[in-house]
Amino acid sequence: MTRHERPTVLVVEDEPAQREVLAYNLEAEGFRVARAENGEEALLLVEEDAPDVIVLDWMLPNVSGIEVCRRLKTRPDTQGVPIIMLSARSEEVDRVRGLETGADDYVVKPYSLVELMARIRAQLRRTRPAAVGQRLTFEDIVLDAETHRVFRSDKPLKLGPTEFRLLSTFMEKPGRVWSREQLLDRVWGRDIYVDTRTVDVHIGRLRKALCQNGGPDPVRTVRGAGYALG
Numbered sequence: 001m002t003r004h005e006r007p008t009v010l011v012v013e014d015e016p017a018q019r020e021v022l023a024y025n026l027e028a029e030g031f032r033v034a035r036a037e038n039g040e041e042a043l044l045l046v047e048e049d050a051p052d053v054i055v056l057d058w059m060l061p062n063v064s065g066i067e068v069c070r071r072l073k074t075r076p077d078t079q080g081v082p083i084i085m086l087s088a089r090s091e092e093v094d095r096v097r098g099l100e101t102g103a104d105d106y107v108v109k110p111y112s113l114v115e116l117m118a119r120i121r122a123q124l125r126r127t128r129p130a131a132v133g134q135r136l137t138f139e140d141i142v143l144d145a146e147t148h149r150v151f152r153s154d155k156p157l158k159l160g161p162t163e164f165r166l167l168s169t170f171m172e173k174p175g176r177v178w179s180r181e182q183l184l185d186r187v188w189g190r191d192i193y194v195d196t197r198t199v200d201v202h203i204g205r206l207r208k209a210l211c212q213n214g215g216p217d218p219v220r221t222v223r224g225a226g227y228a229l230g
């Protein structure tokens with residue numbers, strides 16, 4: 001995973017040692033990590049910037065993990081974020097399931113890190129397929145995130161690294177309209193100052209690259225909103 005394609009995992013755990021061990025291991029695996037020590041903080045963080053996956057402890061002070069899960073899963077803007085619930089006992093997992101909180105997966109503590117990483121990747125295959133090396137297809141375009149190669153109508157295309165990241169962002173969610181600011185965050189990273197006009201320049205290069213062997217321009221300009229694929 002290159003730096004800006006790294007998916008963000010939000011770790012919600014009140015136990016500092018457990019939170020840090022998990023965060024450390026996630027960072028070592030190449031993920032970006034956000035930390036919250038209670039439910040309120042988690043809800044605020046998600047509102048600010050939705051992560052790609054949430055690892056959520058059941059036992060939290062005040063607002064429980066179940067309540068956080070229920071709230072996020074009822075909000076249209078956050079219900080698509082996968083949630084993996086952690087709980088201390090398997091009976092609790094049974095209860096979480098029974099409560100229909102909408103959690104996407106459940107892991108019992110003490111968990112194996114290898115197992116938890118596998119579960120996280122399984123969720124990302126659905127929501128951030130390019131970031132975990134999947135092959136994406138849109139009409140006659142194929143993007144292989146593992147080998148960093150792009151084909152159109154079976155012919156290989158030459159793309160710069162920025163254009164590749166732009167295309168993989170688009171291909172993860174065809175049809176979604178991305179604002180210039182959202183593309184800057186995803187493709188360049190939020191910690192870097194780049195003018196929004198830079199986005200337009202690279203969109204122009206991406207269009208040229210995608211059409212280098214002919215075919216219609218698949219990138220759509222949405223006036224006043226941004227860009228979309230298809």
Ligand code: CA
Pocket residue numbers: 013014015057058059060
């Ligand atoms: Ca806890």
